[in-house]
Amino acid sequence: MIKYDVIVVGAGLSGAVMAERLASVGNKRVLVIEQREHIAGNCFDYKNEHGILVHKYGPHLFHTNKEDVWQYLNQFTQWTLYEHEVLSCVDGQLVPLPFNLNTLDALFVKEQAAEIESLLVQEYGAGNKVAILTLREHANPALKSLANLVYNKFFVNYTVKQWGVTPEQISPAVTARVPVVISRDNRYFHDKYQGIPSEGYSKMVEAMLDHPNIELKLNADATKLIKLDVNNSTVIFNTEVFNGQLIFTGMIDQLFDFDNGELPYRSLQFKHQTLKQEWFQSGATVNYPNEHAYTRITEFKHILPCKTPFTTIVKEYPQDFDRFDSNKNVPYYPVFTEHNQQCHQRYANRLRSFKNVIALGRLADYQYYNMDDAVGNALSIFTSLR
Numbered sequence: 001m002i003k004y005d006v007i008v009v010g011a012g013l014s015g016a017v018m019a020e021r022l023a024s025v026g027n028k029r030v031l032v033i034e035q036r037e038h039i040a041g042n043c044f045d046y047k048n049e050h051g052i053l054v055h056k057y058g059p060h061l062f063h064t065n066k067e068d069v070w071q072y073l074n075q076f077t078q079w080t081l082y083e084h085e086v087l088s089c090v091d092g093q094l095v096p097l098p099f100n101l102n103t104l105d106a107l108f109v110k111e112q113a114a115e116i117e118s119l120l121v122q123e124y125g126a127g128n129k130v131a132i133l134t135l136r137e138h139a140n141p142a143l144k145s146l147a148n149l150v151y152n153k154f155f156v157n158y159t160v161k162q163w164g165v166t167p168e169q170i171s172p173a174v175t176a177r178v179p180v181v182i183s184r185d186n187r188y189f190h191d192k193y194q195g196i197p198s199e200g201y202s203k204m205v206e207a208m209l210d211h212p213n214i215e216l217k218l219n220a221d222a223t224k225l226i227k228l229d230v231n232n233s234t235v236i237f238n239t240e241v242f243n244g245q246l247i248f249t250g251m252i253d254q255l256f257d258f259d260n261g262e263l264p265y266r267s268l269q270f271k272h273q274t275l276k277q278e279w280f281q282s283g284a285t286v287n288y289p290n291e292h293a294y295t296r297i298t299e300f301k302h303i304l305p306c307k308t309p310f311t312t313i314v315k316e317y318p319q320d321f322d323r324f325d326s327n328k329n330v331p332y333y334p335v336f337t338e339h340n341q342q343c344h345q346r347y348a349n350r351l352r353s354f355k356n357v358i359a360l361g362r363l364a365d366y367q368y369y370n371m372d373d374a375v376g377n378a379l380s381i382f383t384s385l386r
Contacts, residue, residue, distance in 0.1 A: 124182055
């Protein structure tokens with residue numbers, strides 16, 4: 001006899017929001033199944049032996065303009081104000097990213113920087129952003145030259161490393177999003193709310209799942225417990241038909257045992273180091289677009305400060321995803337090609353015949369979501385169920 005009204009697959013943000021809402025507002029009995037040994041998905045963090053809050057899967061910086069998301073999460077955590085700034089290593093110099101007027105001053109002699117700044121303000125207005133694709137097409141040779149510098153020094157090699165493509169394969173649609181910012185604001189994000197959960201993301205998610213109606217099962221492969229009966233459009237849980245709600249936040253192709261082909265992802269390898277020195281670098285994140293196999297280094301004490309003579313950093317190495325390789329089997333970024341989107345859509349269409357199954361989240365939707373997008377999307381889906 002199945003004792004649950006709802007089964008949630010995945011204890012990341014999308015799954016945790018759905019589990020919490022269905023348990024606390026819907027009064028449903030919820031089972032959360034998580035394949036990892038911990039909750040909180042890729043925003044999982046922990047304090048190491050020196051009291052440094054380490055983000056296991058790379059830096060996660062919360063920012064949002066969504067009032068409902070901010071108010072919802074405030075039920076489960078206090079926040080420490082944090083506004084992220086990124087530096088990029090270009091020709092041996094650390095300069096602000098995105099490229100802005102401070103970056104311009106650092107890379108050009110004073111008179112030339114002033115001339116280019118004047119042109120940018122005249123053409124596009126102070127405080128605005130302009131895409132490098134637009135600048136590259138400008139008739140003014142100084143602006144065109146600036147766009148080429150931003151493209152070649154800041155963007156192209158970083159993208160080649162991140163996505164494992166050649167420069168020729170980079171879509172103009174991606175290039176178009178790379179901005180030059182006509183201001184001296186070095187912040188990477190400009191949302192109304194920015195911060196880090198004061199006790200970490202893991203503690204926040206733990207509070208979300210701390211409800212008498214929620215049972216959590218870690219180290220459990222849901223695809224071994226749950227099967228889709230495609231002939232009868234039913235869900236089988238532990239060999240029994242499950243008529244409750246299945247909330248699935250994993251890879252949608254895995255739910256169908258990859259019978260329509262695998263959806264490709266890019267993965268990452270994280271190499272953490274704890275060093276016996278107070279600081280390693282001058283800011284939280286430094287990008288390395290043009291040298292090294294890694295793309296960036298993050299130093300966690302800049303994000304949530306603590307007093308210790310040690311510091312912990314992480315280097316990020318992009319790589320292809322391989323579900324059979326334990327060093328490469330964490331999917332991070334969907335590979336957005338038309339073929340892959342069509343393949344995902346075929347899986348999504350098939351899932352519609354299962355009336356009690358809802359797929360959501362970064363993996364199930366084959367989308368890149370910021371954390372506030374994941375929370376907001378889950379809140380919206382829960383509202384639609386009521």
